[in-house]
Amino acid sequence: MIVLYVILIILVLEYVVGEVVDYLNLKHELKPISPELAEKFTFSLRKKMHLYHVANYRTGFFHSLFSLVVILTLLFSFGFGEIDSYIRKFVEHEVMVSVVFFAVIGIAASILSLPWQVFNVFYIENRFGFNRQSVKLFFVDKLKGLLLTALIGGFLLTLITYIYYQFPDNFWWLAWVIFAAFSLFMTMFYSSIIVPLFNKQKPLEDGSLRTKIEEVAKRANFKLENVFVIDGSKRSSKSNAYFTGLGAKKRIVLYDTLINDLEEDEIMAVLSHEIGHYRKKHIIINLITGVLQTGFILFLFDFIASYEALYVAIGAEKPSFHLGLLVFGFLFTPLSIIISLAMNYWSRKAEYQADGFAATLGYKNQLKSSLIKLTDKNLSNINPHPIYVFMHYSHPPLNNRLQNLDKN
Numbered sequence: 001m002i003v004l005y006v007i008l009i010i011l012v013l014e015y016v017v018g019e020v021v022d023y024l025n026l027k028h029e030l031k032p033i034s035p036e037l038a039e040k041f042t043f044s045l046r047k048k049m050h051l052y053h054v055a056n057y058r059t060g061f062f063h064s065l066f067s068l069v070v071i072l073t074l075l076f077s078f079g080f081g082e083i084d085s086y087i088r089k090f091v092e093h094e095v096m097v098s099v100v101f102f103a104v105i106g107i108a109a110s111i112l113s114l115p116w117q118v119f120n121v122f123y124i125e126n127r128f129g130f131n132r133q134s135v136k137l138f139f140v141d142k143l144k145g146l147l148l149t150a151l152i153g154g155f156l157l158t159l160i161t162y163i164y165y166q167f168p169d170n171f172w173w174l175a176w177v178i179f180a181a182f183s184l185f186m187t188m189f190y191s192s193i194i195v196p197l198f199n200k201q202k203p204l205e206d207g208s209l210r211t212k213i214e215e216v217a218k219r220a221n222f223k224l225e226n227v228f229v230i231d232g233s234k235r236s237s238k239s240n241a242y243f244t245g246l247g248a249k250k251r252i253v254l255y256d257t258l259i260n261d262l263e264e265d266e267i268m269a270v271l272s273h274e275i276g277h278y279r280k281k282h283i284i285i286n287l288i289t290g291v292l293q294t295g296f297i298l299f300l301f302d303f304i305a306s307y308e309a310l311y312v313a314i315g316a317e318k319p320s321f322h323l324g325l326l327v328f329g330f331l332f333t334p335l336s337i338i339i340s341l342a343m344n345y346w347s348r349k350a351e352y353q354a355d356g357f358a359a360t361l362g363y364k365n366q367l368k369s370s371l372i373k374l375t376d377k378n379l380s381n382i383n384p385h386p387i388y389v390f391m392h393y394s395h396p397p398l399n400n401r402l403q404n405l406d407k408n
């Protein structure tokens with residue numbers, strides 16, 4: 001039973017800390033901002049931003065509470081053990097029991113989270129003028145996502161579970177090799193295989209923007225053919241840009257909304273920032289840290305999974321891969337939070353580096369104005385609480401980015 005109480009403490013603590021930090025963040029937004037920001041963001045705009053964040057905070061609060069109650073109920077009523085026993089009435093093969101178990105949990109989790117997502121997209125995002133999705137597109141996306149997870153996730157899961165039972169002595173490193181190969185494959189081909197299932201990506205159209213980009217790309221040693229425009233506007237009016245892929249498969253993706261919202265020189269600034277990610281090798285560093293992390297997690301799981309107490313705690317008939325992984329997932333929460341803090345810290349550093357790179361290409365002021373415009377358009381928080389930033393932000397807050405750019 002001790003395992004169950006440890007999980008209870010971990011989950012409740014995670015929830016309480018998360019909620020307190022969310023609340024602090026919401027209140028912090030109302031505190032005074034720097035004169036430079038106050039000049040750019042009017043009172044009515046700040047009020048609209050705050051209302052948007054209040055709406056998200058409220059739904060987040062109830063959604064987290066709902067999830068916590070569902071998980072604790074399942075744990076303390078031995079629900080996970082019951083689901084396992086029930087599946088075993090119909091399925092004999094251990095590997096198949098694991099696959100069916102995760103399918104049942106996955107489908108149940110998607111169904112339970114669906115009303116929250118519908119509310120978010122069709123009520124909150126609609127109310128603030130962000131949503132561009134029809135109900136049909138939303139559900140077609142969901143269906144595609146589910147099929148894709150079933151196909152890719154199902155395949156990976158079957159393979160890993162098979163190794164777990166067939167080669168228990170070499171499990172962790174064999175699974176690691178498979179995951180590493182899969183991450184590398186996904187980093188390379190995500191944009192050309194997965195993204196086209198949901199979006200259209202087109203090369204930049206001819207025109208003055210293309211000519212300008214050609215010039216900068218040459219200066220920064222980046223191939224123009226790797227710059228794409230994606231039709232993000234079919235789902236949301238929010239704008240974005242990102243860098244992805246490795247080697248010949250690398251690409252910079254600009255949202256069509258970004259191209260509409262910004263002046264040409266500001267688009268150039270954003271593009272230079274993305275080239276900065278490439279030149280500073282951020283993708284490859286992310287890939288390597290991700291692979292190392294997976295190895296560490298698999299090793300730890302392998303080490304812990306043999307403890308009978310894990311399975312007794314959730315009312316299982318006998319040890320199994322899926323229930324071991326489930327309990328391990330709960331127990332691992334504190335470590336996974338620490339890992340995500342470190343990853344966010346590193347990611348914020350990388351953003352400063354990419355901003356610095358754009359400044360060296362001569363786009364310092366244009367990057368500043370584009371960051372301000374995007375914050376305005378996307379109703380981002382211009383005054384987040386430092387603890388919230390430390391825990392959740394992969395990008396530094398606007399004010400810090402502006403200050404950092406001024407130093408360049």
Ligand SMILES: [Zn+2]
Pocket residue numbers: 273274277351354
């Ligand atoms: Zn960036």
